[in-house]
Amino acid sequence: MAEKDQQGYPLAPANGHARSDLESSTLQSKELRRKKKIKCLVYIAAFAVFQTIIILVFALTVMRIKTPDVKLGTLTIQNFNVGTAGSPSFSMRLIAEVTVKNKNFGHYKYEESTATFSYGGRTVGQTLIPNGRAKARKTRRMSIVVDVNSAGQLSGNSNLSNEISTGMLTLSSHTKLSGKVTLLKVMKKRKTAEMNCTMIFNVASQDADAGHHAKITATKCVAEDYEASVNQWNRNCNQ
Structure with a gap:
């Protein structure tokens, strides 16, 4: 009878924790996969943010087209002659440096133009600026020569007489x-x-040995799409 009772009940497994170990291993595997997915998502998000920053920087710097700066640089005066307050007149040859500063990441190709010098709104000299090209992020320098003469343009101009009397002659370009x-x-x-x-x-x-000096003040530079103020500067130019 005792033998039958023993045969009716199977023996317990040798390792009672086998099932719990399997479940624990499965949970660890799922947790590892979950962490890998989160890490991948973090990497993708970081890459997307990095790409967005790169695109924004590229758009705001490289792809942003700016108006080049045109400035009048050093000025040399030759053959300078000035009349008197009673008979006001002036004539001179100006050799000026014109600079074209291209701040863009592409070249700037400009057309032929002219530089006009005037007194009191009347033209007293004009010269040609040939077409050219300013390379990317470079400054193009060129020299222009213009003969300035008031003959036949400013007869009877009282303001010119006053300026010659005070010793200061103002021209515009x-x-x-x-x-x-x-x-x-x-x-x-x-x-x-x-x-x-x-x-x-x-x-x-009027002493030829002393020479004559010019003070240049750049007032402003105006571009097609905006007006930018330019710092004022003074330069001395000898005959």
Whole structure:
């Protein structure tokens, strides 16, 4: 009877924790996969943010087309002659440096233009600025020569008489460059830079050995799409 009772009940497994170990291993595997998925999502999100930053920087720097700066640099005066308050007149040859500063990541190709010098709104000298190209992130320098003469333009001008009396002669110059900025050989945008300068000449000294000095003040540069103020500067130019 005892033998039958023993045969009716099977023996318990040798390792009672086998099932719990299997469940624990399954949970650990699921947790590991979950952590890997989270890590992948973090990497993808970080990569997307990085790409967005790169695109924004590229769009705000490289792809942003700016108007080039046109400035009048050093000025040399030759053959300077000035009349008297009773018979006001002046004539001179100006050799000026014009700079075209291209701040873009593409070249700026500008068309032929003119530089006009005037007194009291009347033209007293004009010279040609040939077409050219300013390389990307570079400054193009060129030299222009203009003969300035008041003959036949300012007869009877009382303001000129007053300026000669005080020894200060004021001239204005105007330069306008139009052209296109090309990026990546595909993207092109037209930009126009305009420069207006005021020059004050000291004409008090008539001694040829002493020479004459010019003080140049750049008032402003106006571009096609905005007006930017330019810092004022003074330069001395010897005969």
